[in-house]
Amino acid sequence: MVKTSLSVAVIGAGLIGTSWAALFAAVGGHAVRVFDPSPAARAEVAARAAVMTGQLAALHEVTGSAPVVCDSLAEACSGAVLIQENAPERLDLKRALYAEIEAAAAADAIIASSTSALVWSDLARDLAQPRRFVTAHPFNPPHLMPLVELFGTDPAVLERAKEFYAALGRVPVVLKREAAGHIAGRLSAALWREAVALVADGVATVADIDRALVNGPGLRWAVVGPHMGYHLGGGDGGMASYLETLGPSQERRWASLGTPALTPEVRATLVAGIAEEAAGRSVGELAAARDRATIAILKSL
Amino acid sequence: MVKTSLSVAVIGAGLIGTSWAALFAAVGGHAVRVFDPSPAARAEVAARAAVMTGQLAALHEVTGSAPVVCDSLAEACSGAVLIQENAPERLDLKRALYAEIEAAAAADAIIASSTSALVWSDLARDLAQPRRFVTAHPFNPPHLMPLVELFGTDPAVLERAKEFYAALGRVPVVLKREAAGHIAGRLSAALWREAVALVADGVATVADIDRALVNGPGLRWAVVGPHMGYHLGGGDGGMASYLETLGPSQERRWASLGTPALTPEVRATLVAGIAEEAAGRSVGELAAARDRATIAILKSL
Numbered sequence: 001m002v003k004t005s006l007s008v009a010v011i012g013a014g015l016i017g018t019s020w021a022a023l024f025a026a027v028g029g030h031a032v033r034v035f036d037p038s039p040a041a042r043a044e045v046a047a048r049a050a051v052m053t054g055q056l057a058a059l060h061e062v063t064g065s066a067p068v069v070c071d072s073l074a075e076a077c078s079g080a081v082l083i084q085e086n087a088p089e090r091l092d093l094k095r096a097l098y099a100e101i102e103a104a105a106a107a108d109a110i111i112a113s114s115t116s117a118l119v120w121s122d123l124a125r126d127l128a129q130p131r132r133f134v135t136a137h138p139f140n141p142p143h144l145m146p147l148v149e150l151f152g153t154d155p156a157v158l159e160r161a162k163e164f165y166a167a168l169g170r171v172p173v174v175l176k177r178e179a180a181g182h183i184a185g186r187l188s189a190a191l192w193r194e195a196v197a198l199v200a201d202g203v204a205t206v207a208d209i210d211r212a213l214v215n216g217p218g219l220r221w222a223v224v225g226p227h228m229g230y231h232l233g234g235g236d237g238g239m240a241s242y243l244e245t246l247g248p249s250q251e252r253r254w255a256s257l258g259t260p261a262l263t264p265e266v267r268a269t270l271v272a273g274i275a276e277e278a279a280g281r282s283v284g285e286l287a288a289a290r291d292r293a294t295i296a297i298l299k300s301l
Numbered sequence: 302m303v304k305t306s307l308s309v310a311v312i313g314a315g316l317i318g319t320s321w322a323a324l325f326a327a328v329g330g331h332a333v334r335v336f337d338p339s340p341a342a343r344a345e346v347a348a349r350a351a352v353m354t355g356q357l358a359a360l361h362e363v364t365g366s367a368p369v370v371c372d373s374l375a376e377a378c379s380g381a382v383l384i385q386e387n388a389p390e391r392l393d394l395k396r397a398l399y400a401e402i403e404a405a406a407a408a409d410a411i412i413a414s415s416t417s418a419l420v421w422s423d424l425a426r427d428l429a430q431p432r433r434f435v436t437a438h439p440f441n442p443p444h445l446m447p448l449v450e451l452f453g454t455d456p457a458v459l460e461r462a463k464e465f466y467a468a469l470g471r472v473p474v475v476l477k478r479e480a481a482g483h484i485a486g487r488l489s490a491a492l493w494r495e496a497v498a499l500v501a502d503g504v505a506t507v508a509d510i511d512r513a514l515v516n517g518p519g520l521r522w523a524v525v526g527p528h529m530g531y532h533l534g535g536g537d538g539g540m541a542s543y544l545e546t547l548g549p550s551q552e553r554r555w556a557s558l559g560t561p562a563l564t565p566e567v568r569a570t571l572v573a574g575i576a577e578e579a580a581g582r583s584v585g586e587l588a589a590a591r592d593r594a595t596i597a598i599l600k601s602l
Binding site: 117139140145146147149171173174175176177179180181182183184185186187188189190191192193194195198199201202203204205206208209210211212213214215216217218219220221222223224225226227228229230231232233234235236237238239240243247249250251253254256257259261262267270271273274277278282283284286287290293294296297298299300301 | 418440441446447448450472474475476477478480481482483484485486487488489490491492493494495496499500502503504505506507509510511512513514515516517518519520521522523524525526527528529530531532533534535536537538539540541544548550551552554555557558560562563568571572574575578579583584585587588591594595597598599600601602
């Protein structure tokens with residue numbers, strides 16, 4: 001594939017922003033300019049992006065270019081075809097940032113927000129040109145996980161955004177309607193709610209629930225989604241047959257699912273349970289092990 | 302590992318029973334005797350088990366022994382140390398079967414039910430020796446998926462059952478309390494409920510929701526469970542930090558999750574959506590592709 005090097009900006013250089021920057025530069029071959037208001041964050045970009053680029057080299061052909069860290073937002077945004085915003089999840093802060101970005105950006109630049117919790121209609125409210133604004137939510141860490149969830153109101157802008165992320169080896173999915181938590185966050189919350197209920201109800205430990213998921217449904221869901229899973233559970237008749245014979249029992253199961261509250265007792269049980277599961281490994285060590293296994297799976301598929 | 306060849310019975314030779322039989326024989330090196338009341342099912346065991354044994358050869362050292370198909374339940378159960386029951390999910394039918402099995406089984410044989418939907422206390426009600434009865438729910442197909450969910454009331458019996466399944470390369474998880482759907486079925490139902498809600502609410506298509514899961518959370522859940530996922534989402538402070546800063550927003554997200562009903566309209570949308578996603582591939586073709594990808598992932602881990 002012939003790659004077109006584009007000018008791309010990354011605003012906010014935490015883990016998500018730095019991961020995007022590494023992907024844009026190493027896999028896209030783009031000229032990436034990064035800005036973060038924190039000098040400490042700016043100082044860490046190069047080293048952290050280099051580690052991520054090393055991980056990317058196991059999966060993709062990577063280029064030698066590295067993201068360039070800028071001293072101002074205007075410098076990072078100037079001339080960029082796409083500006084990826086990764087600020088903290090606060091509406092007032094993001095809206096103020098968009099005013100700055102619009103003042104500095106080229107007229108046809110796409111402004112893309114990595115927001116996980118906020119929705120397009122709230123974020124876009126004060127923009128001069130809301131049609132060029134999209135939510136583009138990655139799954140953490142963006143340089144490894146293929147999913148990018150997109151929402152916007154201009155089909156042409158969405159099409160350009162889809163092409164941009166797809167050219168990076170990502171899998172863009174466009175929502176037909178905005179939803180808080182998009183798709184992945186809502187599915188994750190639904191799963192965790194029942195996982196917490198099983199802990200709260202004393203059915204199994206935190207570690208055993210995680211072990212059950214990873215060795216059962218989780219392994220399945222790396223291959224087929226929930227709808228396809230039930231389609232294949234319906235025998236030769238597929239989904240129609242499943243709904244016919246097991247639809248009513250599925251609705252009873254849904255009605256029986258837990259609705260836990262994060263009371264102090266439940267929180268304490270979760271924290272103690274995860275300490276048992278972590279068995280002395282730090283968050284950093286566990287995340288590194290997760291990333292290694294993710295890379296192994298991505299290579300196998 | 303030195304393997305001890307045991308005498309093992311499989312009652313009910315549908316997909317689950319045949320998959321267990323192939324695993325017990327090929328990976329465990331056990332002498333496996335299979336019974337099914339249907340002559341047609343009995344006639345298919347050898348060919349279907351051979352295909353599964355071929356899949357197992359990619360993952361394990363397999364033996365040359367094949368399951369033996371018996372003409373009576375008593376013949377299959379006689380002398381077996383463990384009897385794996387895989388009858389249809391009807392309480393009356395399973396209870397009647399257990400009376401027959403108890404009459405034929407050795408005094409210390411473990412009777413294990415593959416039930417996905419029924420619970421220990423209902424199934425064990427009429428048994429003469431309920432303490433040697435366990436539910437041992439595999440994740441389909443049992444010869445590939447590691448998870449086995451166990452519940453019973455006698456710790457010594459549970460320990461023997463755990464050792465039996467672990468020696469087959471399975472990952473046994475013991476529930477502290479029985480639960481309809483065990484762990485995996487409840488987590489799957491929770492996920493699918495929200496996936497159906499997203500379809501019913503018009504947020505995304507069936508195919509796009511499956512695509513989002515497989516390229517995002519599903520890929521993650523083949524590596525870390527839901528609790529560990531949120532632990533790693535809490536930064537260096539882990540679960541405690543996550544609960545402190547994002548617990549309230551997670552509870553609001555839970556409250557916002559959908560509670561769909563499988564109305565005729567929703568069913569039609571699911572069936573049409575899965576047809577679009579299947580794109581002409583039969584259930585058999587899709588299941589074979591799923592199994593190939595599962596084997597590739599299991600090899601990579």
